[in-house]
């Protein structure tokens with residue numbers, strides 16, 4: 001039975017009357033890797049700041065190890081933070097940045113010795129591959145190096161909980177993947193609880209034990225990466241995690257859903273008879289067959305070569321689906337499709353119904369647009385400012 | 389290239405108003421009245437050693453007092469609400485918009501033996517203070533006149549410190565006092581440094597304050613130079629030599645200070 005370490009209970013946050021977190025209920029277990037995932041502005045940083053003690057929630061309680069810590073100031077909380085914009089001390093070199101927390105630390109009522117601090121710092125710099133950078137001015141480091149200093153600076157204190165606010169945001173793809181593995185390894189070997197913030201769903205699925213999907217200050221779903229991917233609760237989650245075709249459907253009975261006037265077998269049950277629902281069909285769960293064998297017939301309108309597979313857009317009576325396939329069917333050709341019962345996932349209607357899951361506006365650049373590092377708060381210019 | 393032409397007025401201005409006077413001072417300092425080269429002017433300076441010592445001592449005291457008063461003011465100010473900050477900054481600058489002489493005259497009437505201060509002391513039954521025409525009065529005058537030049541640079545540097553650094557320090561376990569001593573203070577040093585320059589340099593060369601509040605009893609370098617150029621002692625050659633030596637000492641002083649302070653907060657843009 002995992003032990004609960006942190007609990008947010010009915011936490012709400014409003015700035016000047018504008019609600020940015022709405023009644024958050026969340027518990028985080030000891031040694032867990034939990035990720036807050038959501039688009040920009042959904043309240044991820046605000047949630048972390050409440051846990052770290054930098055922001056006082058407008059209402060609700062925060063518990064640490066069963067103790068209410070609403071009034072405990074940040075320096076007395078057993079958490080450390082990797083800030084979204086690094087927040088490195090520009091007047092100190094790399095070594096002193098990392099040593100900052102150690103110099104304030106008391107173990108058994110005593111300060112750490114110089115040599116103890118030096119060895120812990122160098123060990124930590126080794127872990128983040130920054131050995132030899134001790135004397136460097138932090139302003140002279142690249143964005144990725146600064147980020148790794150920030151990680152080392154927090155981790156060296158061996159906190160119970162590490163809060164990481166998009167710690168890999170400034171890294172290139174390659175380094176990002178390496179650091180993901182590295183962070184995951186560190187988390188597993190140290191047993192430190194990680195509360196990780198990202199808006200990159202792939203990163204969230206790859207690293208986490210638990211994913212918390214947020215939108216508009218509300219938790220949309222909490223679950224394991226598999227749960228979140230296979231059993232999204234609503235159209236927002238289905239669309240945000242991976243690619244999804246989301247269509248209107250009608251539950252005839254347990255295991256039977258009608259889409260585009262045809263009945264399909266599915267595994268979902270427990271809906272009211274004839275209840276209107278959202279149906280999620282992942283692009284990789286659609287099989288292409290001959291028109292005569294197909295459950296539905298559509299016309300191919302667009303093809304994008306993606307290396308291993310083709311992304312094709314298929315028009316079914318004006319509603320466009322994204323399908324991933326290895327077989328090439330030329331644009332304009334008619335194809336039939338088949339979907340296995342376990343390829344269909346049924347969701348209750350929600351405020352997000354009809355907003356997501358249509359590929360009518362699909363273009364080849366679609367992916368690029370949705371995957372760019374969307375940072376409206378100008379962290380790029382921030383990084384540039386550090387260089388000067 | 390076009391941009392070059394735009395610099396011509398500045399170069400001209402600098403040549404006429406900055407370089408020319410310095411050249412003149414050099415020429416005067418190394419010549420006699422009849423135009424022969426000499427070092428005698430500098431030899432005479434030895435006789436004014438006490439004026440040099442006094443000037444630097446009083447300017448230093450005034451600078452230190454300005455730091456002691458100005459730093460907390462700037463720090464507390466930076467924590468206020470934006471609206472209040474703007475108001476207070478304006479109040480700090482307000483006296484600067486008034487004539488320097490007038491402001492100093494006002495202090496005369498406050499510090500005089502029969503001035504406001506002593507009348508107040510008499511009123512509450514305390515003994516009278518003899519301040520006017522002493523070094524104390526001169527230092528008060530310096531602090532009063534130059535304090536804004538200490539507060540404002542410190543304030544603007546503190547305001548530029550990224551607030552997330554303070555959060556990071558607290559996150560790493562620093563109680564509020566350590567946040568100040570380990571982050572805010574070192575990062576604000578460049579402001580202190582430029583404040584020191586802006587107070588010390590005018591203080592060391594002032595003559596209005598000494599004449600009005602020191603009543604001729606306190607003679608500093610500014611007075612000495614003024615006397616050599618305009619006063620009874622008329623000798624611009626010695627005056628120039630004094631000015632040169634003072635300039636030299638001030639430059640060395642500033643250089644050492646910048647070197648010493650530069651190691652700390654050099655990344656803060658100033």
Ligand SMILES: Nc1ncnc2c1ncn2[C@@H]1O[C@H](COP(=O)(O)OP(=O)(O)OP(=O)(O)O)[C@@H](O)[C@H]1O
Pocket residue numbers: 015020038039040041042043044045046047084199375376377
């Ligand atoms: N101090 C503040 N004052 C006013 N509004 C704020 C403040 N801090 C955050 N907000 C607002 O709260 C909302 C959530 O912000 P938050 O920083 O938590 O988003 P986020 O999920 O971390 O986004 P991102 O991925 O861009 O970092 C935003 O609309 C933001 O404008």
Ligand SMILES: [Mg+2]
Pocket residue numbers: 044045046084165
């Ligand atoms: Mg954020």
